[in-house]
Amino acid sequence: MNPIPNLIEKINAQKLWDKKLELKRNEYLKVKGTIDTNLYLILNGSLRIFVVDQYEEHTIRFGYRDNLIAALDSFLSDQPSELYIQALKKTTLKVISKSAYKAFIASTDENRKLWETILESFALQQMERERDILTTSPLERYNRVLKRSPQLFQEIPNKYIASYLRMTPETLSRIKKS
């Protein structure tokens, strides 16, 4: 199903993780304009990935424990990234460099296939996300994401959820009341 846990298992088994990393609440793992081609595994804590559009932040993704995260634009293109990644609470990460990761992926056919599957499911997720954002009514946007990711509404402050749902915290608050 979800190929990521498999991937993590295998990287664990081969002890390919590099150093461990600690972020304090609100600390940035990365800011716009820098290249970061690492892949990170979240051991504990949570963070958000956002972009800035004319002084306005738009959250595009959250990461929790056991999630793999990256500045994917930079990871894929080796170019400076548009993304900010910020810890929402004290967060511990393990790191693997792109080169180590690529070597791992290229080492067996099974691994190559695994990466292909991950890219394919990312494409599917992004198509879902596109629909989420395009949905006109804030209430429906809320319902779609609530249904698919109820856990989100536990750990994450509403102001970031609102940003993820393309609405203000005020609008989200009004929706939840009704």
Add this chain to the structure above:
Amino acid sequence: MNPIPNLIEKINAQKLWDKKLELKRNEYLKVKGTIDTNLYLILNGSLRIFVVDQYEEHTIRFGYRDNLIAALDSFLSDQPSELYIQALKKTTLKVISKSAYKAFIASTDENRKLWETILESFALQQMERERDILTTSPLERYNRVLKRSPQLFQEIPNKYIASYLRMTPETLSRIKKS
């Protein structure tokens, strides 16, 4: 750079295209709820891919001459697709089935690598698209897409461009005037 023309070249060279297909203006290549795992090459004409959200259509992509298109959700998952694909004018396509395509991709390392590159650039494009849609101001959404895809504003009726840009045709018309 863009890996798709290479892919098309190779499929041409090996004469892997199956039958040719003709669509009249406004005719549907596919509607929601059906499985379609084919890949299509547009020889002539143009079409749009859209989803329907509560009786409202949202255009998510256009296809022109020499573009490869598919109901990508269905293609990747083998499940019924959410997508509608409709010709915007008389359109001619060539078809390759997923099984033939997969066989082609699996046939050499170079082909496997090519597919990986295509998936990666699709991921990057979808991230751009996510930013496009998230951008708050309709004027900026317009400017972003105009800059990246000026050709779009030639061939495609404004009402579909408006739908792609998440605004009404009236709003798009007002933007263009100012």
Add this chain to the structure above:
DNA sequence: AAAAAACATTGACTTTTGTAAAAAGCAAAT
């Protein structure tokens, strides 16, 4: 070429969502 259909523009109006500011609620930290 004419007629019909589809599309684009415009204006008046309505609705929705955003903004700003204040109050209330919570949670962490001393």
Add this chain to the structure above:
DNA sequence: ATTTGCTTTTTACAAAAGTCAATGTTTTTT
């Protein structure tokens, strides 16, 4: 336990975009 600092909620108001309807304009069809 109390204070301090966020976060959420609430209200009033403003602004932006959507709706509707009418009029032009372009494109397609006959």
